[in-house]
Amino acid sequence: MKLGFYPVLGKSDFVRSKGKKIPIWQLLEYQPVGWLYSLAIKAEIVPDSPIVHDCGSFNYRDQDIPTLNGKYVDAYWSIHRYRERSKVGDIIVCPDHLLVGENIRERQEYNLKQAETFIQLAKSYLPNRIPLAVIHGQSLSERLEVAKYLLGLGYRHLGIGGLVSQAREYSINLHIIKTITQVVRSLIDSERVLSKADAMPVAGVAIAPLHEPNAHLHVFGLCSPQYAKAFIQMGLSFDGSTFIREGLGGGMFVSHEEKLIRIPTHCAPKCNCHVCRVLNRHRIDPRLTNKGRTHTMGRIAHNLNLVISTYRKFTPKKKIYLVAGCGKQLSYPAAAKDLYYSQHFQACRRYVEGQNSRWYILSPLHQVINPEAIIKPYDKSPYSLSHKERILWAQQVAESLIQVASPEIEFVFLTGKLYRQEVTPILKAKGYETKVPMQHLAIGQQLAWIKKELEQEKQLVLDI
Ligand SMILES: [Zn+2]
Structure with a gap:
């Protein structure tokens, strides 16, 4: 399952033009990673994207006995529904009940x-779908207990629910979500390390970084x-329907830096975004209210597009790290990452290996080397x-x-400098971004910079 935003699918997510239905996802500049589709509705059209099939618990939150369209909602019923509407690779959410009202204990037992x-x-019955169960609890410790129980049942996809009613409590919610994420990931990590250790009881076998x-x-x-930015940084997925709700209520989104601001349509300036340009060709004006659902759906599409493009900015760019193959070398052939054994090279290596990105070594003799490639020692420096x-x-x-790349x-x-000054202009001319985080630092300062970065990373892991 990909991290990022899953917009909630509506009953009829299309605009009409010349008698044809155009799905709103065909109007978007960027596609979302997937959609959330609730059992509480039956959509007229469904995108061919990854879908999180949800049981629609928000709809029956006020009923102690959960029903949708008069049917009792339970694991059996939902599996039947998911079987009808899901495809291979989709997520299917186990029926859950929000912990509100008088009968909290019974709801948690359910x-x-x-x-x-x-x-x-x-x-x-659905072995090619991914089951997901939702963690509910009245306290953080109860949530953690439930998370452990669900992991024990075999779930590897977990939802965190019941936080919408306290959405304004940003720091509290984020603390809950961070703690659950950290605990769940560390439980799974330790389980993996243990099972690896069982499989390979050889002393001193290094375990690959996870x-x-x-x-x-x-x-x-x-x-x-604000939530989206934090979730993307933490590698989580999330869903929402604000773009629909605001669109239906006559609100157009405009973006300001990292914020989305809702403007009543009668005050909204004419928009020239990708969606609005396409809508304009179909004579659809997202600023019109009470003029039929096609204009409203156009507004919803505009809002969704703005949400997706704003959240895209929160996704860190993929990087490739380049390290100079310089300094002392071993006297025998070895993997390039080991051949250069100077303190500086090995410090750079430790740093880039912690970045979860690809990296290469630049060499005056070999140009670009894969760190795993076996090479012989050589005598050539960029100064020569x-x-x-x-x-x-x-x-x-x-x-x-x-x-x-x-x-x-x-x-x-x-x-x-010698390893990059003629390289970066070529890459930039081809449209690539380049960064030199240790520019203007002397060797000793570079080592200090790397050391500080490595310590901060450690801290970050502990903080989350
Ligand atoms: Zn627009």
């Missing part, structure tokens, strides 16, 4: 019981830009190259890098 049955049914988060968490119903040779070298380096990649140079 949640735990459904979770136990649902995962068994999912394994038997880069991929192995449990996924989804936050239900919180989607303001003439100006002309260095220009040629830079061209070869840039060409090799462009071959392994998609256009949205950012190159981060942890190298001296």
Whole structure:
């Protein structure tokens, strides 16, 4: 399941033009990672994207016995519905009940019981779907207990629910979400390390760093830009329907820096965004209210597009790190990452290995080296190259890098000037972003910078 924003799907998410239905996702400039589709509605059209199928608990929150359209909602009923409407790879959410009203204890018992049955049914009847169970609790410690119980049942996708009613309590909610995320991830990590240790009882076998988060968490119903930014940084997914609610109520979104501001349509300036330009060609004006649902849906599409493009800015750019292969070398062939054994090179290596990104070594002899490649020691420094040779070298380096990098990649140079000054202009001319975080720092200062970064990373892991 991908991290990011899953907009809530509506009953009829299309605009009409010349008798044709145009789905709102076809109007968008960027597609969302997926959609959330509730069992409480039946959508006329459904996108061919990953979908989180939700049981619609918000709709029956006031009923102690949960029903949708007169049917009792439980694991069996929901599995039947999901079987009708889900596709391979979709997420299916176990029926849950919000902990509100008089019968909180009974509701929590219902949640735990459904979770136990649902995962068994999912394994038997929908093995190609991903079951997700929602953590509810009245306190953080109760939520953590429930999270552990659900992991024990075998769930690896967990939802965090019941926080919408206190959405304004940003710091409290974020603390709850961060703690659950940290505990769930560390429980899974320790389980993995243990099972690896069981499989390979050889002393001294290094365990590979765990880069991929192995449990996924989804936050239900919180989607303001402030939350979105935090969730994306934490690697979570989340959903929301504010763009619909505001659109229906006659509100147009405009973005201001990282915020989304709702403006009543009669005050909204004419918008020239991608969606509004397309709508204009179909003679649809998202600023019109009470003139039929097509204009309203146009406004909802405009709002959604703005939400998605605002949240895109929160997604960190993918990076490729470049380290200079320089300084002392071993006297025998070795993996490039080990061959250069100077303190500076190895400090850079430790830093880039912690970044969860690809990295390469720049070498005056080999141009661009994969750190795992076995190479022989050699004697060539960038100082030994003439100006002309260095220009040629830079061209070869840039060409090799462009071959392994998609256009949205950012190159981060942890190298001296000689290793980058002719390379970066070529990359920039091809549209790549480049960064030199240690520019103007002397060698000793560079080492101090790396040390500080490594310590901050450690702190970040502890904080989350
Ligand atoms: Zn617009």
